[in-house]
Amino acid sequence: MPSTQNAATFAAHMIGHIHAFIDAFHDxxxxxxxxxxxxxxxxxxxxxxxxxxxxxxxxxxxxxxxIVIDAMLATWNGGSPSNxxxxxxxx
Numbered sequence: 001m002p003s004t005q006n007a008a009t010f011a012a013h014m015i016g017h018i019h020a021f022i023d024a025f026h027d028x029x030x031x032x033x034x035x036x037x038x039x040x041x042x043x044x045x046x047x048x049x050x051x052x053x054x055x056x057x058x059x060x061x062x063x064x065x066x067i068v069i070d071a072m073l074a075t076w077n078g079g080s081p082s083n084x085x086x087x088x089x090x091x
Contacts, residue, residue: 018087025076028069035066042066 035041042062049057076084 015090018090022084022087022091025072029073032066032069032073035062 043059045062046057046059049055076082079086
């Protein structure tokens with residue numbers, strides 16, 4: 001039975017979402033790199049967020065986010081074929 005959805009719209013949206021995801025994921029990788037390169041950045045970021053009205057954010061939360069991004073990058077680069085190559089194939 002054929003799909004009842006608009007396949008062309010679905011494909012265009014999925015490709016657009018994958019493109020946006022890859023861009024955002026690369027940016028998060030750069031953020032993680034900055035955290036790794038500067039041991040004082042997480043605390044400075046938390047201090048800046050206090051001034052910006054977000055006193056609930058701590059240095060540990062920024063550090064933990066970097067750890068999570070590391071784990072996500074390991075998954076991204078893993079697999080056979082690599083997980084990232086499966087998404088890049090659609091671009």
